[in-house]
Amino acid sequence: MNLQLTEDGRLRHLLTLDGLPRAIITQILDTAESFMDVGEREVKKVPLLRGKSIFNLFFEPSTRTRTTFEIAAKRLSADVVNLNIATSSQTKGEAILDTVDNLAAMHADMFIVRHAQSGAAHFIAHHVAPHISVVNAGDGRHAHPTQGLLDMFTIRRYKGEFHNLTVAIVGDVLHSRVARSQIHALTTLGVPEVRVVGPKTLLPAGVEQMGVRVFHDMEAGLTGCDVVIMLRLQNERMKGARLPSAQEYFKFFGLTPEKLALARPDAIVMHPGPMNRGVEIASEVADGPQSVILPQVTYGIAVRMAVMAMLAGGATA
Amino acid sequence: MHASLPDANTLIARLADAIAPTLSPDTLIVGIHTGGVWVAERLHALLHCTKPLGTLDISFYRDDFSRIGLHPQVKPSNLPFALEGRDILLVDDVLHTGRTVRAAMNELFDYGRPASIRLAVLVDRGGHELPIRPDFAGLTIAVPDHQNINLSRLDDGHLTLTLA
Numbered sequence: 001m002n003l004q005l006t007e008d009g010r011l012r013h014l015l016t017l018d019g020l021p022r023a024i025i026t027q028i029l030d031t032a033e034s035f036m037d038v039g040e041r042e043v044k045k046v047p048l049l050r051g052k053s054i055f056n057l058f059f060e061p062s063t064r065t066r067t068t069f070e071i072a073a074k075r076l077s078a079d080v081v082n083l084n085i086a087t088s089s090q091t092k093g094e095a096i097l098d099t100v101d102n103l104a105a106m107h108a109d110m111f112i113v114r115h116a117q118s119g120a121a122h123f124i125a126h127h128v129a130p131h132i133s134v135v136n137a138g139d140g141r142h143a144h145p146t147q148g149l150l151d152m153f154t155i156r157r158y159k160g161e162f163h164n165l166t167v168a169i170v171g172d173v174l175h176s177r178v179a180r181s182q183i184h185a186l187t188t189l190g191v192p193e194v195r196v197v198g199p200k201t202l203l204p205a206g207v208e209q210m211g212v213r214v215f216h217d218m219e220a221g222l223t224g225c226d227v228v229i230m231l232r233l234q235n236e237r238m239k240g241a242r243l244p245s246a247q248e249y250f251k252f253f254g255l256t257p258e259k260l261a262l263a264r265p266d267a268i269v270m271h272p273g274p275m276n277r278g279v280e281i282a283s284e285v286a287d288g289p290q291s292v293i294l295p296q297v298t299y300g301i302a303v304r305m306a307v308m309a310m311l312a313g314g315a316t317a
Numbered sequence: 318m319h320a321s322l323p324d325a326n327t328l329i330a331r332l333a334d335a336i337a338p339t340l341s342p343d344t345l346i347v348g349i350h351t352g353g354v355w356v357a358e359r360l361h362a363l364l365h366c367t368k369p370l371g372t373l374d375i376s377f378y379r380d381d382f383s384r385i386g387l388h389p390q391v392k393p394s395n396l397p398f399a400l401e402g403r404d405i406l407l408v409d410d411v412l413h414t415g416r417t418v419r420a421a422m423n424e425l426f427d428y429g430r431p432a433s434i435r436l437a438v439l440v441d442r443g444g445h446e447l448p449i450r451p452d453f454a455g456l457t458i459a460v461p462d463h464q465n466i467n468l469s470r471l472d473d474g475h476l477t478l479t480l481a
Contacts, residue, residue: 010386027389034374034391043427046377048387309377313386 003125011310013125013134016143017184025188029153031306032299038075039301048309049078052109056082057099057124058137059115064273064297065137065147069112072304078109078312100124108132110311118142118177133311141177146307147272148181150300152189154292155227157299158268162189168221168263169212170197171231171253171280174204178272179231187211197221198253201242218253225263229270230255233280246279256282260290268292325468325476328439328455329356333363335453336406336437340364344404347371349421350392352410352468355476356439360408371396378420400429410468412438415449440478442466 004020006012011024038046054073058066066082073080085099100111110133113121118140125134138144152162159165167186173179173196186194187210196207197215208214215221222228233249243249260269269281269291277283286293345368348357354372361370376382376391407421418436425431437453442460460466460480467479 030389031387031391034376034393037393038377041427042429045427047423048377048382309387313382 003122011307013121013136014145014307014311015121015125015134015136017145017148017181017188018143020145020184020188022188022190025149025152025185028149028303028306028310029156031310032149032153032302035075035302035305035309036299038305039298045075045077047077049073049076049312052076052078052312053107054078054080054110054112054308055103055108056080056112056137057085057103057114058083059085059096059113059117059120060138061086062114062138064300065114066112068297068300069135069137069146069304072301073308075301076305076308076312078308096120096124097127100127104129104132110135110308112137114138116140135307135311138177141175142180144177144181144272146300146304147178148185149307150296150303151178151182151229151270151272152185153299153303154270154296155268157295158292159226162186162191165191165226166193166195166224167191167227167229168195168197168215168225169229169231170218170221170255172202172233173198173207173231174202175234176231179229180210182229183210183212195221195225199243199249218259219262222259222262225267227268227270228255228260228263229272230275230281232272232274233276235276246276250279250282254278254280254282255285257284257288260285260288266290270296273297322466322478322480323456325439325478326359328478329359329476330363332356332437332439332453332455333360336360337364339435340366340406341404342367344368344406345371345398345400346406346408347373347396347421347425349407349409349417350374352439353408355468355470356410356437357408359476360406360437369397371398373421373424375417375420375424378424380416380420394424396425396428400425400431402430402432405431405434406437407434408437410439411466412436412441412449412451412454413444415445415447418449419447439468440466 004013004015056066070080112135114137120139121134121136136145169179194212195215196212197218271293275281346357346361346366348354372395374392374394376388435452438451439455441451441454441457465481469477
């Protein structure tokens with residue numbers, strides 16, 4: 001049974017892009033497109049989710065993701081409650097499902113869940129009552145579907161189509177839930193060449209089975225690309241034995257203007273943020289003309305509005 | 318095909334004739350997706366309106382959203398002008414319950430505060446559920462609840478009314 005879809009094929013929860021049908025992904029992107037102008041009107045709101053209560057359940061810190069979910073929910077006229085659980089009752093030892101049950105008793109309609117543990121959002125989705133939807137806002141190394149979707153939205157806005165693209169995902173794929181979601185979405189949408197580029201120690205074993213080409217040499221990996229997606233190198237990885245130093249990493253896998261010149265002249269540069277300038281990306285590139293990193297943030301609001309609107313509508317039908 | 322349904326293009330011409338004397342040069346014409354936009358395009362041309370044509374998709378304002386969900390093909394609304402203090406001519410193809418028009422007015426007010434809104438419809442078929450009546454109607458006809466009037470557009474742009 002597919003937990004994400006209703007029996008008649010509508011979106012029920014958004015937990016992963018793995019196995020999400022192409023038609024649903026396209027519908028999310030199309031719906032997001034029509035939400036794009038809401039942020040520019042006199043009243044930056046539509047009344048779709050009026051009277052709905054959305055709980056941002058963040059068991060792991062996040063600024064951008066939580067804020068864009070909050071803005072998206074508010075632009076849909078929902079009531080939003082932010083819970084930073086690391087500093088709340090979880091520290092008092094309350095089990096995760098007790099927290100969820102308590103919030104459900106407050107008549108929650110939707111949970112946006114961020115958790116360091118892979119599978120946390122699935123776990124909650126299995127547990128909740130039928131009228132409650134769950135959106136995975138990042139679980140461990142597993143998935144970050146709304147980030148993957150906003151990246152697809154960004155690519156479609158700048159490149160128009162997917163069927164003729166070469167896309168490189170560069171950096172710490174091993175620890176990246178964003179990369180997994182991107183790979184699933186890119187292959188589902190029919191991108192013919194998805195590349196992952198990084199040192200052996202930061203690429204998962206068997207990643208080829210996800211339908212990607214593997215490059216350990218960044219110059220070769222970037223050559224001819226239409227889209228270059230840089231991943232954040234998490235500082236804590238540097239402390240282990242996987243990497244010698246930030247300087248050394250930048251030398252081989254940092255995106256500089258010289259390396260970017262190997263991609264197509266009209267290639268776009270993306271990053272899910274937060275960036276480590278001078279580690280995985282040079283400031284000249286991050287702030288340069290090919291960077292679409294800030295538009296990604298803006299698009300993230302419209303994409304999250306689309307996901308929440310599709311989940312909330314017709315839920316009782 | 319209902320034998321007594323008049324030709325849509327004749328009705329639009331009749332509608333334009335009725336609207337023309339009341340139209341100021343500053344009136345903005347706004348069509349409601351999808352059929353209302355087709356009618357609005359014709360009226361915009363027939364009335365020699367110099368202001369751009371506005372379009373509304375009221376999917377985000379529907380009152381049955383929580384029951385039936387989002388229409389899979391939402392089109393962006395496009396109002397290429399400021400509404401503040403302007404006279405609006407709102408155009409739809411068929412007036413039935415009035416709920417679409419209510420949603421459209423709610424959406425218009427989220428863009429600004431117009432001075433006035435008037436409603437022009439190709440067909441007023443009755444069955445109103447809200448205190449909404451057209452200022453201009455090409456045809457007023459009582460259609461039973463179980464039947465629907467539809468406006469369709471052929472590839473050559475020809476508009477046809479059908480009763481089913």
